[in-house]
Amino acid sequence: MRTAPILTEMYRTMLDRMGPSGWWPAKTPFEVAVGAVLTQNTNWNNVSRALTNLRKNQALHPASLRALPDAQLEELIRPSGYYRMKAKRLKALLDFLEAQCEPEPDEQLSGLQSRDWQELRPLLLSVRGIGPETADSILCYALGSPVFVVDAYTARIMHRHGLTPEEISYDELQALFMDALDPDAALCNEFHALLVRVGHGWCSKREPRCSGCPLESLLE
DNA sequence: GCCCAGGTGGGTA
């Protein structure tokens, strides 16, 4: 199946109907990385509460986040769910950043910005609690790498359009997009952002009909 | 009360 023209059409349709997304919703690359961990299997509304708590406590910087006692970090991110686990994952992320950035990481993640994403990706994946979606979100949205992020919405939208089986691996789905699209960071960024907005608005599990979806006309 | 949400890792066969 030649999916490249279909994906291009999906992208044009979403962009025309919805306009650019201006993603990721964060002030700094470090905040993107923190949000990427917090949003694992979690509604963004809950993540937003946790990020607000961290911001109020000046903790959205690598050094200040590191300085938080575990119990306090857990309490601040509690609204995002899985808070004990995510506190550990955030500390593991800090361990990684501190090891990779000399002399120390800043909120711009300056120490990573010049690195090749193909070199960084396996390093990120080796961090406990950072899987493919979290790693790719950091690469794409914090570091501006031409990496397409796959998520539950991507899989659901593609399946409902009959383009992929319901059960498909992360790597297979990602390859489908990255083989079809130009290796363009802005395109990867916007395409995934649009899919999440469509997923959030129309293509949910609760609404199996997708009525009113900008992509409705592309079905069949 | 039940289902769902922008995953990930550990255990078992």
Place this chain on the structure above:
DNA sequence: TACCCACATGGG
């Protein structure tokens, strides 16, 4: 490899 499960809060 292929399942199954724990992790947890807030909204519909």
